[in-house]
Structure formats: structure tokens, C-alpha cells
Amino acid sequence: MMADVARQTPVGVLRAALCSTVFLLAIPAAQAQFSYDVPYVPTPPVVVEEMLRLAEVTAEDFVIDLGSGDGRVVIAAVSKFGARGIGVDLDPDRILESDYNASVAGVSDRVAFHRADLFKFEIHRASVITMYLLPSVNIRLRPRLLSELKPGTRIVSHDFDMEDWKPDAKSTVRKNVFLWIVPARVEGRWRLNLDLPNGARSYDIEIKQKFQEIDGLLRYDGKVAGLWNASLRGDRVRFTVVDDGGPLDSNLYFDGRVEEDVIAGVVLRGVGAEQKKINWRATRMAGGTAQ
Ligand SMILES: C[S@@+](CC[C@H](N)C(=O)[O-])C[C@H]1O[C@@H](n2cnc3c(N)ncnc32)[C@H](O)[C@@H]1O
Structure with a gap:
């Protein structure tokens, strides 16, 4: 018609x-x-x-x-x-x-x-x-x-x-x-707090963003680890950090949601029967750049 x-x-x-x-x-x-x-x-x-x-x-x-x-x-x-x-x-x-x-x-x-x-x-x-x-x-x-x-x-x-x-x-x-x-804005530097079994730890994450494509680094204990399989779909951000031989000695599978200057979610540490679920929260650091 x-x-x-x-x-x-x-x-x-x-x-x-x-x-x-x-x-x-x-x-x-x-x-x-x-x-x-x-x-x-x-x-x-x-x-x-x-x-x-x-x-x-x-x-x-x-x-x-x-x-x-x-x-x-x-x-x-x-x-x-x-x-x-x-x-x-x-x-x-x-x-x-x-x-x-x-x-x-x-x-x-x-x-x-x-x-x-x-x-x-x-x-x-x-x-x-x-x-x-x-x-x-x-x-x-x-x-x-x-x-x-x-x-x-x-x-x-x-x-x-x-x-x-x-x-x-x-x-x-x-x-x-x-x-x-529409991707959330995640470009910039974030302070990440993790409640690990051996105590709370904090790390710095730096994320680069081009629209929904993201990449980045995590700095801890004088080491730098890349963010693997990093993805952003709307407000949902996911990435994996590998720490073989380091203090965490495991793969860490991050999954979180961005709300303004906070990302919060869960990290799966390890796989299978040994897998542990840990809450994570990151806050945007001053000087983080906009998209
Ligand atoms: C290609 S048609 C698409 C119509 C409809 N969305 C569809 O898919 O069947 C584009 C429409 O945009 C309208 N249009 C053009 N310039 C516009 C503007 N600046 N603001 C609002 N509408 C506009 C035209 O009048 C036309 O109806």
C-alpha cells in the first residue's frame, strides 16, 4: 500500500x-x-x-x-x-x-x-x-x-x-x-581494585579506544600485561589478563559494565574446578582522555 x-x-x-x-x-x-x-x-x-x-x-x-x-x-x-x-x-x-x-x-x-x-x-x-x-x-x-x-x-x-x-x-x-x-567511553586510565584471597590489590589499566574497538595495558608490581580479547559492546567491557608465573599465576577473565566513571563486574580467575569468581571495580583516573 x-x-x-x-x-x-x-x-x-x-x-x-x-x-x-x-x-x-x-x-x-x-x-x-x-x-x-x-x-x-x-x-x-x-x-x-x-x-x-x-x-x-x-x-x-x-x-x-x-x-x-x-x-x-x-x-x-x-x-x-x-x-x-x-x-x-x-x-x-x-x-x-x-x-x-x-x-x-x-x-x-x-x-x-x-x-x-x-x-x-x-x-x-x-x-x-x-x-x-x-x-x-x-x-x-x-x-x-x-x-x-x-x-x-x-x-x-x-x-x-x-x-x-x-x-x-x-x-x-x-x-x-x-x-x-553505541559504545560507552572507556578511553583513558582507570584504577582497578581487586579483592584477592591474599588481600585487596590495586592496579592501573590504560585503555585505548576507537569507537567500539578497544585495546590496553594493565600495570602491576612493576610489570605490564596486555589486555587480550578486549571487547566493548554498548556498556559491556570484557578482556583477559594473563599472569603466568606472576603473583596471580592465572588467567583473569574480566567482565564488567561501564557507568560514567566506574566499571564494575566480576573476574573469573582460572578455569574449571579451580575457577574463582572475584568482584572488580575500576574508577576513572583524572587525566583520562575522552573518545
Ligand atoms: C530516503 S527517505 C527515507 C524514508 C524512510 N525513513 C524510509 O526508510 O522509508 C529520507 C527522508 O528524509 C527526509 N529528510 C531530508 N532531509 C531532512 C532533514 N534535514 N530533516 C528531516 N527529514 C529530512 C526526506 O523528506 C525523506 O522523507
Whole structure:
């Protein structure tokens, strides 16, 4: 039905025929006509489904579609997954169409459509952001996505990536769909306190971060150990420290959650029958750098 709406006018016929290649070529004309950052090209329903599946949308989610067109992405998130959501579009005709489509789908009480500029619209309440924009628009939005969204927020983009911010997952169902999970900020120096059987010890950890990719060092007793298998997914940080022959004489499997200037969780020391579970807590040290 939404494709039919898009085909009702000659402009709609032209739009519906656009594939992603001509989508790029169409920008200058569309900008000249509407001064919008992206022309209206609706996402095919099968791709909408794949975007929402990849983002693992549930009834707990609040979905914001930036540049929401006829509302199809948010309406599908609400009607198929039980989420709530908002669509944002500059075009008043798209907003009217979205309100109509929401009422036909019987979900008007769980969605709202706002005529607004996606570069100015508040996004912090989203747990999922959906976008079908352009590479240059994704890149302009990227600093806000990283700084304003909560760690763990999922971002899905139809067709276009975010350059050196590598996706956490990618799927291709007729079109490419990319998923990013907003990473917590862990770059910098942390003071780690561990309650070991032979007494409390403290260590320094230094973490380097590029988006969700992390690496680092742990300093203790005049020694330096690397962080192995270091990973960051939203606010969850994991790494392994090897201390063969040292005072701990074991592998230490760290797993924790970041909340502002604290990381807290458990360390599994050793494996199998000898494995011990120890709580850990690290606090950010002054002079730690931002991402
Ligand atoms: C490619 S369409 C995507 C529509 C919808 N998200 C979908 O996937 O079917 C991009 C939409 O962004 C809207 N748009 C362009 N520039 C915008 C801006 N600065 N703020 C808000 N919406 C904008 C256009 O009006 C258009 O509806």
C-alpha cells in the first residue's frame, strides 16, 4: 500500500523507480527542488523488516526514524514488535501521510510524527535509531549519535555505512543493512581494585579506544600485561589478563559494565574446578582522555 502511495504522482513514479545508485545521482535535483538533505525514497517492506530484526527491536524499545518518509519504519516497529516510536521528517506532506498510515494501522496511540530537522531533533530518548539517509548525512550525524545516545543504543542504517566507524553487524537482504551499538567511553586510565584471597590489590589499566574497538595495558608490581580479547559492546567491557608465573599465576577473565566513571563486574580467575569468581571495580583516573 505504501508503494502505491509513492506511485500516485509522476514524482512518485520516478521515486519508486530509484535504486540506491540513482538515489545518489538524484540528490542535487532533489536538493534544488526541496532544500532537503535527502530525497524521499521509501525503504522496501522486506528491508524494513530486516532493519528491525537486525536491531532486535522489542516491546521495550523506543524507536526514532530520522527522515521518516511515510512512517513505514516506525509503524512496523510498533505494529510488528510492540515498540513505541517517533518519526521525524521535514516534509509536511510526509507527516500527513505518516499520520494517516498510523491510523490505518491502528497504532496512532503509540507513534508520533514530527515535522522537524533531523539535525536538530532530540534523540537521547531513543533505544533504537533507524535511518535511510546518505553517506554524507550519516557522517554529519555521527558525532551526535556517539555523544547524545546512551551506550547500548542500536543504530540501523539502510544502504549507507559510517566510514571508519565499523558496523557491529551487517546483513544483506536485497539491500545492505548496517547495525552499530553505541559504545560507552572507556578511553583513558582507570584504577582497578581487586579483592584477592591474599588481600585487596590495586592496579592501573590504560585503555585505548576507537569507537567500539578497544585495546590496553594493565600495570602491576612493576610489570605490564596486555589486555587480550578486549571487547566493548554498548556498556559491556570484557578482556583477559594473563599472569603466568606472576603473583596471580592465572588467567583473569574480566567482565564488567561501564557507568560514567566506574566499571564494575566480576573476574573469573582460572578455569574449571579451580575457577574463582572475584568482584572488580575500576574508577576513572583524572587525566583520562575522552573518545
Ligand atoms: C530516503 S527517505 C527515507 C524514508 C524512510 N525513513 C524510509 O526508510 O522509508 C529520507 C527522508 O528524509 C527526509 N529528510 C531530508 N532531509 C531532512 C532533514 N534535514 N530533516 C528531516 N527529514 C529530512 C526526506 O523528506 C525523506 O522523507
